[in-house]
Amino acid sequence: MKIFRVLKRGYCISYAILDNNVIRLDEDPIKALIRYSENKEVLGDKVVGLNYEELLTKFQIGDLRITKPLDPPExxxxxxxxxxxxxxxxxxxxxxxxxxxxxxxxxxxxxxxxxxxxxxxxxxxxxxxxxxxxxxxxxxxxxxxxxxxxxxxxxxxxxxxxxxxxxxxxxxxxxxxxxxxxxxxxxxxxxxxxxxxxxxxxxxxxxxxxxxxxxxxxxxxxxxxxxxxxxxxxxxxxxxxxxxxxxxxxxxxxxxxxxxxxxxxxxxxxxxxxxxxxxxxxxxxxxxxxxxx
Ligand code: DO4
Ligand code: MG
CATH class of the missing domain: 3.90.850.10 (Fumarylacetoacetase-like, C-terminal domain)
Incomplete structure (x- = not known):
């Protein structure tokens, strides 16, 4: 699994790429990583039409901007x-x-x-x-x-x-x-x-x-x-x-x-x-x- 996040009008949205599908995570990426490490289901809905590869090269598309993938406390x-x-x-x-x-x-x-x-x-x-x-x-x-x-x-x-x-x-x-x-x-x-x-x-x-x-x-x-x-x-x-x-x-x-x-x-x-x-x-x-x- 790969995790990334985007900013949309000041709000952070977390995504996971899992088995070639993009999933919009329902929870904090740190929690999703913990669930995944415990072989539990990662919670979220499949997303279509989010061109994350374009975000990687352009950084911003419309009101979506890629940002750091999680907020590390330390x-x-x-x-x-x-x-x-x-x-x-x-x-x-x-x-x-x-x-x-x-x-x-x-x-x-x-x-x-x-x-x-x-x-x-x-x-x-x-x-x-x-x-x-x-x-x-x-x-x-x-x-x-x-x-x-x-x-x-x-x-x-x-x-x-x-x-x-x-x-x-x-x-x-x-x-x-x-x-x-x-x-x-x-x-x-x-x-x-x-x-x-x-x-x-x-x-x-x-x-x-x-x-x-x-x-x-x-x-x-x-x-x-x-x-x-x-x-x-x-x-x-x-x-x-x-x-x-x-x-x-x-x-x-x-x-x-x-x-x-x-x-x-x-x-x-x-x-x-x-x-x-x-x-x-x-x-x-x-x-x-x-x-x-
Ligand atoms: O004091 C040195 C820091 C060394 C360091 O950051 C590194 O080896 O990557
Ligand atoms: Mg260093």
Missing amino acids: VWGSGISYEMARERYSEENVAKIMGKTIYERVYDAVRPEIFFKATSNRCVGHGEAIVIRSDSEWTLPEPELAVVLDSSGRILGYTIMDDVSARDIEADNPLYLPQSKIYYGSCAFGPFIVTSDEIGNPYNLDITLRIIREGKVFYEGSVNTSKMRRKIEEQIEYLIRDNPIPDGTILTTGTAIVPGRDKGLKHGDVVEISISKIGTLITPVIKSERKLK
Whole structure:
């Protein structure tokens, strides 16, 4: 099953694609995912004539606009789960402990890096703008496979997430991590939540990032999730240890594609992230203008 949502005159409508049929869900998508995971019937009526594929390319048709597929009460991130992230993050002039950068240490440590990332009101969906903070000159997209969890840490589905990060702020001092990671428009996900039965093995998915600038590909990079060193189950185990999470929490599993200092996002760029079996998440980029009081 795949879940998506549209906005119609300010109201959210949830849909599921199940056995090639589009169903208008009668309940919150998180509840529908839980029912589906328990092999219970998904409640809703079959819909005809909704061209969701056109919505994926145009974002808006008439008064229908695609949006994020659910409202996660919490979004958490896992860091340095791929060797490439360890290398690229360590290139900055960062703190060392006993001769190793903090990123090299966490890569080898038993305990993973788990950080708070967002709440639903900070997240955007397909076709909606991700944001460069007004005080950042170097912001990067981080294309990641993310999992939607129930309150016991069971995986309800998978999605594409962009863990947009103000890299200069974290590089200045890692204690600034929350400011580099958490702000309005720093988290994009969608266009779908795809259930585990359609994903199969999550460790054999291709992730591709493209930054489009003035209509041309400005940056492109790819990785396969087989390269993930810190497995998803291990990340979840640490996330939920002594830390109650609500149903619908999202955990994003880390990036392996880290464009360099000269590849930071600019206002007007478009970021495209594709993950096999899920689709492509497309988001324009805007630079926030600080409002002086
Ligand atoms: O502190 C570093 C964050 C790392 C991260 O977000 C990632 O590896 O994806
Ligand atoms: Mg990340």
